[in-house]
Amino acid sequence: MALQGIEKRFSGVTVLEGVDLALYPGRVKALAGENGAGKSTLMKVLSGVHQADAGEIWLRGDKVRFTTPRQAMDAGIAIIHQELNLVGGLSAGENIFLGREPRTRLGTVDWARLYRQAGELLARLKQHIDPRTPVAGLSIGQQQMVEIARALSLDAEIIIMDEPTDALTDIETDILEQVVAALREEGKSLVMITHRLPEIFRMCDSVAVLRDGQLVHDGPTTALSENDLIRKMVGRELADRYPYEPPTLGEEMINVDRLSAPGVAEVSFSARAGEVLGFGGLMGAGRTEMAQAICGDVPIKGGEVRIRQASVRFASPQEALRAGLVYVPEDRKQAGLLLEHSVADNMSLAALPAFCGPLGLINAGRERAAVAHYIEAFRIKLQDMHQPIDTLSGGNQQKVSLAKALMTQPDIVILDEPTRGVDVGAKREIYLLINELKRQGKCVLLISSEMPELLGLSDRIMVLANGRISGEFTREDATQETIMTAAAHSEAATETVTP
Amino acid sequence: MNTLTMNKAATRLLIDNKAFLALALLVIVSAALSDNFLTVDNILNVLRQSSINAIIAMGVTFVILTAGIDLSVGAVLALTGAFAGAMTASGLTPWVGVPGTVAAGACLGAISGAFVAFGRIQAFIVTLVAMTILRGAALVFTDGRPISIGTTPAADLFWQLGGGYWLGVPIPIYLMFFVFVLCWGVLHHTRFGRHVYAVGGGEKVARLSGINVARIKISVYAISGACAALASVVLTARLGSAQPTAGTGYELDAIAAVVIGGTSLMGGRGRIFGTLVGALVIGVLNNALNIMGVSSYFQMIAKGAVILLAVLLDSRSTSS
Numbered sequence: 141m142a143l144q145g146i147e148k149r150f151s152g153v154t155v156l157e158g159v160d161l162a163l164y165p166g167r168v169k170a171l172a173g174e175n176g177a178g179k180s181t182l183m184k185v186l187s188g189v190h191q192a193d194a195g196e197i198w199l200r201g202d203k204v205r206f207t208t209p210r211q212a213m214d215a216g217i218a219i220i221h222q223e224l225n226l227v228g229g230l231s232a233g234e235n236i237f238l239g240r241e242p243r244t245r246l247g248t249v250d251w252a253r254l255y256r257q258a259g260e261l262l263a264r265l266k267q268h269i270d271p272r273t274p275v276a277g278l279s280i281g282q283q284q285m286v287e288i289a290r291a292l293s294l295d296a297e298i299i300i301m302d303e304p305t306d307a308l309t310d311i312e313t314d315i316l317e318q319v320v321a322a323l324r325e326e327g328k329s330l331v332m333i334t335h336r337l338p339e340i341f342r343m344c345d346s347v348a349v350l351r352d353g354q355l356v357h358d359g360p361t362t363a364l365s366e367n368d369l370i371r372k373m374v375g376r377e378l379a380d381r382y383p384y385e386p387p388t389l390g391e392e393m394i395n396v397d398r399l400s401a402p403g404v405a406e407v408s409f410s411a412r413a414g415e416v417l418g419f420g421g422l423m424g425a426g427r428t429e430m431a432q433a434i435c436g437d438v439p440i441k442g443g444e445v446r447i448r449q450a451s452v453r454f455a456s457p458q459e460a461l462r463a464g465l466v467y468v469p470e471d472r473k474q475a476g477l478l479l480e481h482s483v484a485d486n487m488s489l490a491a492l493p494a495f496c497g498p499l500g501l502i503n504a505g506r507e508r509a510a511v512a513h514y515i516e517a518f519r520i521k522l523q524d525m526h527q528p529i530d531t532l533s534g535g536n537q538q539k540v541s542l543a544k545a546l547m548t549q550p551d552i553v554i555l556d557e558p559t560r561g562v563d564v565g566a567k568r569e570i571y572l573l574i575n576e577l578k579r580q581g582k583c584v585l586l587i588s589s590e591m592p593e594l595l596g597l598s599d600r601i602m603v604l605a606n607g608r609i610s611g612e613f614t615r616e617d618a619t620q621e622t623i624m625t626a627a628a629h630s631e632a633a634t635e636t637v638t639p
Numbered sequence: 640m641n642t643l644t645m646n647k648a649a650t651r652l653l654i655d656n657k658a659f660l661a662l663a664l665l666v667i668v669s670a671a672l673s674d675n676f677l678t679v680d681n682i683l684n685v686l687r688q689s690s691i692n693a694i695i696a697m698g699v700t701f702v703i704l705t706a707g708i709d710l711s712v713g714a715v716l717a718l719t720g721a722f723a724g725a726m727t728a729s730g731l732t733p734w735v736g737v738p739g740t741v742a743a744g745a746c747l748g749a750i751s752g753a754f755v756a757f758g759r760i761q762a763f764i765v766t767l768v769a770m771t772i773l774r775g776a777a778l779v780f781t782d783g784r785p786i787s788i789g790t791t792p793a794a795d796l797f798w799q800l801g802g803g804y805w806l807g808v809p810i811p812i813y814l815m816f817f818v819f820v821l822c823w824g825v826l827h828h829t830r831f832g833r834h835v836y837a838v839g840g841g842e843k844v845a846r847l848s849g850i851n852v853a854r855i856k857i858s859v860y861a862i863s864g865a866c867a868a869l870a871s872v873v874l875t876a877r878l879g880s881a882q883p884t885a886g887t888g889y890e891l892d893a894i895a896a897v898v899i900g901g902t903s904l905m906g907g908r909g910r911i912f913g914t915l916v917g918a919l920v921i922g923v924l925n926n927a928l929n930i931m932g933v934s935s936y937f938q939m940i941a942k943g944a945v946i947l948l949a950v951l952l953d954s955r956s957t958s959s
Contacts, residue, residue: 437847461849475847478840480908489837490848492830500830544848 141298141329146195148181148353155181156353159195163298168320168330170340170361173350173373174563179333182350183300186331187219188212218291219300224283226275233258233271236290261289265319281312288319299323300331303561305339309423317343335563337366349373374565381568382596385575388414392449393583394434394465394552399443401433405607406443411583411600413551416574418598419587420623426607427587428470431554435460435467447552461490466545470556470587472534476541479530483522484511486529487540491547514543519569535566542573553577554585559593571597591620603627657952658900658916665920669927676930683809689922690811691870693915695889696896697822698866700914701859703897704826705839706906707762709860711751712867712893714773716886719744720871721777723797724786724881733797733872741868747773748864752857766860770890781883788879801876811873815915818866822911835859839906895942896921899949920945 141163148156156178163169171179184190186197188206197204199215206212209219226235233255234241242250242257258271267285275283284304291299305313320343323330332344340347341361349357349372357372364372370381390413398406403426411417419427432438434445436454445452447463454460457467469475477486488495488507495507511525518539522532529537538558545553555574559567574597577584588594594601601618603611603626611626670677695712702709719740726736747769754765788794803810826832837845838855846852867886875881900917902909924945928938 435847456849456851457847458849458851467847469847474841475843478837478844478907481836481840485833485836489833489845489850492833496830502828502830502833504828548849 141200142198143182143186144196144198146182146185146192146197148178148185148190149193154353156185156192159350159353159355161348161355161358163329163331165297165327165329166324167346168324168332168344170344170347171331171333171350172337172340172347172369174565177350177373177563178353179350180302183219183302183331183333186212186298187217187300213294213296216295216297217300218294218296218298220284220287220291220302220304222303224280224287226283226286228276229274231272231274232262232269232278232286232289235275235286236261236271236293238290240293257293258289261292262286264292265289265322266315279309279312281308281315284308284312284316285319288323296328298329298331300333302333303335304332305334305336311422313339335561337369340369341366370564373563381571382593383568383571383575384596385578387416387578387599388581390414390581393447394585395446395449396434397444397446399430399433399445400441401429401438402441403429403607404433407604407607407609408443409602409609409612411552411585413581413583414578415599416578416584416586416597418594418601419585419604420589420591420594420601421604421610421627423589425604425627427604428556429607430604431467431556431585431587435465435554437467461548461550464549464551465554466490466548466550466552467554468541468545468556468558470560472537472541472561477529477537477544480528482526483515483520483529483532483540484508484525487511487514487525487544488547490544491549494547494549510547511543514547518543518573533563533566534561535563535569538562538566538570539573542570546577550582552583552585554587556587557589558586559588559590567593591623594623595620658913658920658949661899661949661952662916662920662923665923665927669923669930673927673930676927681926681930683812685919685922685926686812686815687809688926689918690809690815691873692889692892692896692921693815693918694818694870694873695867696893696900696914696918697818697911698863699890699893700822700897700900700902700909700911701826701835701862702762703839703894703902703904704835704906704909705856705859706904707755707856707859708766708894708904709748709751709863710763710766710890711747711769711773712863713886713889714770714777715744715747715864715867716871716874716889717777717881717883718747718773718780719868720875720881720885721781721786721883723868723872723875724788725780727788727791727794727797727875728786730789730791730793732793733800736793736797737800737869737872740872741865744868744871745861745865748867749857749861751864752860755860756853756856777883781881783883785880785882788875788881797872798876798879801873801878811877814869814873818869819911819915826911831855831858836907839908841907892921895946899946917949920949 143159143161146156146159159182173179181190185192188209188211191207204215227238236258237254242253244250255271262269262271262285265285265288267282269278269282275286278286304316308316320330334340344361346358346360347364347369348355351373392410393413395410397408400406407430409417421427429438433440436456436459440453447465452463473479488511492502495503497503515522515525520536520539522536529540559570562570574584586598595618599615601613601623602609603623605627613622675681699709699712722743723736723740726739727733751765751769754760755762788797800810805813826835834845834850834855837848837850838852842852874885896917897914898904899920900909900913902913921942924942925938928941
C-alpha cells in the first residue's frame with residue numbers, strides 16, 4: 141500500500157501536506173508526532189473516514205478511493221480506535237461478528253458457528269477469553285484483543301492501531317507486543333500511533349514522524365535513538381526532559397496513617413510543603429483508589445488522614461477543596477472536564493466561590509481575568525476562552541485541568557497521571573508547572589505509571605502493590621529496577637499468602 | 640483559521656437562535672395567512688395564552704439541564720391550584736396565599752428531587768409516580784369538584800393575577816417575563832446556575848469539582864415545582880376556580896417548549912431564552928390555527944409535526 145502526496149484541509153486550514161507513506165506486508169510502522177501533527181487525520185484518510193483533497197492512495201498496485209469507512213474495510217483496512225468501539229452488553233463473540241453474524245439456512249443467527257469462529261480468532265491471539273463473556277466484564281486490554289479479533293475476522297491486511305497501549309497495564313502491553321509480532325509473522329501490515337517512545341523501538345520496524353501536517357522523517361527504527369526521535373517530533377532540542385529542581389521543604393502538610401478504603405489497605409505516608417511525593421506501581425495497584433479516598437470521593441474504611449496535624453475525614457470532594465486539598469483525576473473525559481462546555485466555564489468551575497458576591501452572583505469580570513491569567517501563565521493554546529474544551533488538544537486540556545485545580549488555591553495537589561495522552565512538548569510544560577508548584581510551597585502527590593517521569597520529578601517515591609505500600613525510596617535510591625521489583629515482588633508475595 | 644472560527648461563530652449563532660428563527664417564520668406565515676393575526680389584541684392574547692406553559696417550561700428547563708425530566712408538573716399544578724383556590728375561598732389574602740402556594744409547589748418538587756438524588760431512581764420513574772400520586776391527591780383534596788375562589792375582596796385581588804391588566808397588558812404576561820428574568824439571572828449569572836449546567840454535563844466531574852450534586856438536584860425539582868405552582872395561580876385566577884383535572888398533559892407541552900428551545904435532553908446544554916421562545920412557538924401555532932379555523936383535532940397533528948421538525952433540526956445541527 142502506498143500513499144502519495146496526501147493533502148487534507150479543513151475549512152481552509154491545511155492539516156496534511158504532501159504526505160507520502162508506504163506500508164509493506166509483514167512490517168510494523170510507527171506513526172509518531174505531537175498532538176495535532178495530523179496522525180489521526182492521516183489514518184482517517186487511509187480508512188475512508190475523511191477524503192483527501194489531493195494525492196493518491198495505491199493498494200496492491202491499484203489506485204483506490206475510499207468514500208466511506210465501509211469501502212476501506214472491504215478493501216482489508218481495519219482501524220482500532222483509541223476509544224474502543226464495542227457494545228458493552230454484548231458478548232465478545234457477538235462484538236467480533238457484529239453486523240456480519242453467520243446465519244443458518246433459516247436466516248437465524250448460527251450461534252454455534254459464531255462462537256466457534258470467535259473462539260478460534262481469540263485463540264490465534266493467544267487469548268483465553270470465553271467468547272460468550274460480555275465485553276463489559278473484560279479488562280481494557282482484553283477488549284482491545286476483541287477489537288483486533290474483529291479486524292482479523294474481516295481478513296484485514298492492514299491494521300491501524302491508535303494509541304493501543306495507552307490504557308494497558310505493563311503485562312497487557314507485553315501480550316499486545318506478542319500479538320503484534322504474531323500478526324507480523326502472518327504477513328499483516330500494521331500501523332501503530334503511539335506517544336510511548338520505548339514501544340516504538342520495541343514493536344516497530346520503521347517509524348514515520350509527522351510534524352505540522354508534514355512528513356519529516358521515515359526510516360527504520362534502528363537508525364534512531366529516543367532523543368533523535370523526540371527532536372524530530374518537536375522540531376527543537378529538548379534540553380532536559382525532566383527538569384528536576386531540589387525541593388525547599390516546609391512543614392508537614394499531609395499525614396496518612398494506615399488508610400484503608402476499597403482497594404486500599406493500611407497505606408501510610410506523609411508529605412511536606414514544597415515536596416513532590418511520587419506514587420509508582422502497576423495499574424490497578426490502588427493508587428487512584430487511594431487518591432479518591434483521601435479527597436473524600438470514596439468513603440474511608442479505616443485509618444486517619446491529618447492535614448497540617450489536624451485530623452480530617454472528608455465526606456465529599458467539596459469538603460476536601462475547602463480544606464485546601466484538590467484531586468486532578470486521571471480520567472480527563474469522565475471525571476476531569478465537561479467536554480462540551482467552554483474552557484472558561486471548566487477552568488473556574490471548582491473555584492466559583494472565590495468569584496461570587498452575595499446571592500451567589502458571579503463577578504464575570506474577575507472570573508474572566510483569572511481565566512485569562514491562567515491561559516497566559518500556562519501557555520494554553522486556544523482561540524477563545526469560550527470555545528468548547530473538546531476542541532483543544534490533549535495537552536492543552538490537561539493544562540486547563542491543572543489550572544482548574546490551582547484556581548482553588550490549594551495547599552495539597554494530587555495529580556493522577558497528569559501527562560496521559562499528552563504529547564512530548566506539552567509534557568515538558570506540565571513538568572515545569574509541577575516544579576513551579578513545588579517552588580510555591582505546595583505539596584504535590586504525583587501518581588504516574590510512566591517510570592521515567594516518576595523518577596525524573598519526584599523527591600521521594602512510594603510504591604503500591606495490591607493496595608498496600610510495597611516500597612519507599614529516596615530520589616537517590618530509586619531506579620526503574622528497584623521500583624519495578626517493589627511493584628511486582630509484593631504481588632508475587634501476596635499471591636502466595638492468599639490461597 | 641479565521642474563516643474557521645467565523646464559520647463556527649455563524650453556525651453557533653444559528654443554532655442558538657434556531658427557535659427564534661422558527662418563531663419569526665411562524666409569525667410571518669401566520670400574518671400572511673390571516674389579517675387578524677398581527678393585531679395588538681391578538682398578540683397580547685397569544686402572550687397571555689402562552690404564559691402558563693412558558694412559566695412551567697422555564698422551571699422544567701432547570702430539571703432538563705441536569706439531565707433529568709419532570710413529568711409531574713401538570714399534577715403539581717392541579718394540587719397547588721386547589722390549595723390556592725381553597726386559601727382564597729377562605730378569604731386569605733393573595734399576599735400570603737400566592738407565596739404559600741409557590742412554597743407548596745417547591746416542597747412537592749423537592750420531594751421528587753430527594754428521591755432522584757438519594758433514592759437513585761430514574762427521574763422519569765420518580766416524576767411519573769409523583770404525577771399519579773399528586774393527581775390523586777388533587778382529586779381527594781377537592782373531592783373531585785372545582786373549588787370556586789368566591790367573591791371576597793381577597794378573591795377579587797387574586798383574580799387580577801389571571802384576568803387583570805396593568806397599562807393595558809395582561810398581568811400573566813408580566814409574571815411570565817418576571818419569571819424569565821429571574822431564571823435567566825439565576826442560570827447565567829450565579830454559581831448555582833453554573834452548577835446546574837455542570838451536573839448535567841457530567842455528574843462525576845461536578846462532584847470532584849466540589850459541587851454538592853444532591854443539593855443541586857433537589858433544588859432544580861423544587862424550582863420546577865415552584866414554577867408549576869405559580870402557573871396554577873395564574874390558571875386558577877383566570878378561571879375563577881380550581882379544577883382537580885387542570886393541567887392534564889401540560890408536562891408534555893412544557894417539555895416540548897424546552898426541546899424546541901434547543902435544550903438537550905441529555906443535560907448540560909441549553910438556554911432559558913430558548914424555552915421562552917419555544918413556548919411562544921407553541922402558543923403562536925395554536926393561535927394561528929385557531930384563527931384560521933383549523934379543527935382542534937388537526938391542531939394536535941400540526942403541533943406534533945412542528946415539534947418533530949424542531950427536534951430534527953436540532954439533532955442535525957449538533958451532529959454536523
